Amino acid sequence: MKRLLSAIAFIAAAQLAAAQGFDNLPDPVEDVNKVVDNTPDSIAKALMSRPEPGTTRKGDNPVLFLIGNSTMRNGTKGDGSNGQWGWGFFASKYFNANKISVENQALGGMSTRTFYTKLWPMVRKALRKGDWVIISIGHNDNGPYNEGRARAVIPGVGTDSLCVTIKETGEKETVYTYGGYLRKYIAECREAGAHPILMSLTPRDAYDEKTGKIVRKPQTEWAAYVAAQEGVPFVDLNEISGSKLDSYSKWKEQYHFFGDHIHTSAYGAEMNARSAAEGIAASRNPDLKPLQDMMMGVQLPVVQVTREKGKPIVFITGDSTVKNKDSDKDGMWGWGSQAYTVFDQDKVTCVNVAKAGRSTRSYVREGRWEQVYNTLQPGDFVLLQFGHNDICPIADAKERGVIPGTADTCHVYKMEKDGRYEVVYSFGWYLRKMIDDCREKGATPILVSLTPRNEWPHGKVERRNDSYGKWYREVVEQTGVDFLDVHNISADFLDRKFASKSEEKSKKAASRYFNNDHTHTSLAGARMNAQSVAKGLRDINSPLAAYLKKGK
Structure with missing residues (x-):
């Protein structure tokens, strides 16, 4: 009811302003932080770089057209080369490509008005019966009505209009309300037999000083009003994503944006794409049933694990030193496979989710961390052990540096393998991300230093305390996370047994704890590192120590 009354109030205000003349029209709406999108994308370039409307269609399959601005397609090519991504790039992952094509026709800098006058006619010609059109636009409906970028619309959902003459060109144009343009999109979709969906705008990195939450845009109320008035589906993307951002730490909320307070990073764009898909999938509007039947992958990816009542889960993340082939008694083993030798399985469930060859970056990028994050519950523990694969080439085929x-x-x-662009962060940044995510879910993160290698400079085992060790300690200082220094605990054990004046002698003697090379451990080495984890937990008096076997 509040939304309806608010929308009616805006209609009245707009109608009154129109009656009073051009000079008294209401200013275009801005959020409380005065955030403005000035993305200078070129329409001429866009027409060459974007797909021609309708050309992605497969046979007689429908096309889902995306109509929006730079929050949906950032940069003329939308390829993330500037570190900013629009959510339209990731939307296709939620739709079955064998049933429907997703075509991102958005362009940065467009307003509801300028998209309708400059780009919509080409999309309109490509529409066929059975197509779908998501309309999520309005961030740029500000500025002058009749000069410069001339993209402002009349605020509200009324039927009033304004005739303007563009100063630079002398061209005459009729400007409508925000709701007026939405009704035009809807009517023309229906004329072509297509199905329009109104979707509210993406949230911005802008806080309402009164509520302390992300600003909710007034266009949401207007779009909801028009959707109800016209009988078309409405998805409140602004609220779905805004609620997620509200639940994050301030640091996490901010890295969902890149470069400014409007445009999203890959993290933010993927969040918005998922929110859009979740909104469609959860809708009870029967008109969306055919589109829902063409969706896929909306359910959150999780780690497949059986929970037992009263037993927390210890998720063990890392690389091949944590999880290897773990099968041949004479082969390579990760210490996570030996967690059962130190943890009491009657009290806690150990789940080894490490993956060989992964760094902090690749573990996150491949979605492995997302599965852990989505599975976490209050009371769980997460052991974070990375480092062996992190400091290496950043853009080569392995893409893990x-x-x-x-x-x-x-x-x-720019990645060498496929020319894809990726924003890469620091070693400590990825660790802080995982630590922050754990705490958000009520789980306890525990940082674990990397295992030592079978290298013996001057007859003592190699210590990497000036690089990784230093970085671990800095992350501990920054976050207050519990820290298990397995690197030095295991190194102390090896030194006690094998230190000598001969590098070769020590290395050969210690080889029983390693296999194949100087990094990967044998079964004995895996058990040694598992014992070091247990010792470390007791040394720091970790809550997880209560779940260790007695005497371990």
């Missing part, structure tokens, strides 16, 4: 150190920094890199 990170920026050395712990600074809150990042850079856009």
Whole structure:
């Protein structure tokens, strides 16, 4: 009811302003933080780089057209080369490509008005019966009505209009309300036999000082009003994503944006794409049933594990030193496979979710961390052990290198394998992300230093305390996370047994704890590192120590 009354109030205000003349029209709406999108995308370039409307159609399958601005398609090519991504890039992952094509026709800098006058006619010609059109636009409906970018619309949902003359060209144009343009899109979709869906705008990195929450845009109320008035489906993307951002830490909320307070990073764009899909999938509007039947992958990916009442889960993340082939008694083993030797399985469930060859970056990028995050429940524990694969080439075929150190920094890199752009962060940044995610879910993160290697400079085992060790300690200082220094605990054990004046002698003697090379451990080495984990937990008096076997 509040939304309806608010919309009616805006209608009345707009109608009154129109009656009073051009000079008294209401100013275009801005959020409380005065955030403005000035994305200078070129329409001429866009027409060459974007798919021609309708050309992605497969046979007689329908097309889902996306209508929006830079929050849906950032940059003329929308390829993330500037570190910013629109959610339209990721939308296709939620639809079955054998049943429907997703075509992102959005362009940065467009308003509801300028998209309708400049780009919509080409989309309109491509529409066929049975197609779908998501209309989520309005961030740029501000500025002058009749000069410069001339993209402002009359606020509200009324039927009033304004005739303007563009100063630079002398061209005459009739400007309508926000709701007026939405009704035009809807009517023309229906004329073509297509199905329009109104969707509210993506949230911005802008807080309402009164509520302390992300600003909710007034266009949401207007779009909801028009959708109800016209009988078309409405998805409140602004609220779905806004609620997620509200639940995050301030640091996490901010890295969902990149470069400014409007445009999203890959994290933010993927969040918005999922929110859009979730909104469609959860809708009870029967008109959306055919589209829902063409969707896929909306359910959150999780780790497949059976929970037992009263037993927390210990998720063990990492690389091949944590999880290897773990089968041949004379082969390579990760210590996670031996967690059962130190943890009391009657009290806690150990789940080894490590993956060989992964760094902090690749573990996150491949969605492995997302599965852990989605599975976490209050009371769970997460052991985070990375490092062996992190400091290496960033853009090569393995795509796993990170920026050395712990600074809150990042850079856009072009991948050699496929020319894809990716924003890569520091080693410490990825660790902080996982730590922050754990705490958000009520789980306890525990940082674990990397296992030592079978290298013996001057007859003592190699210690990497000036690189990884330093970075772990910095992350501990930054976050207050519990820290298990397995690197030095295991190294102390090896030194006690095998230190000598001969590098070769020590290395050969210690080889029983390693297999194949200087990094990967044998079964004996895996058990040694598992014992070091247990010792470390007791040394720091970790709550997880209560779940260890007695005497371990």
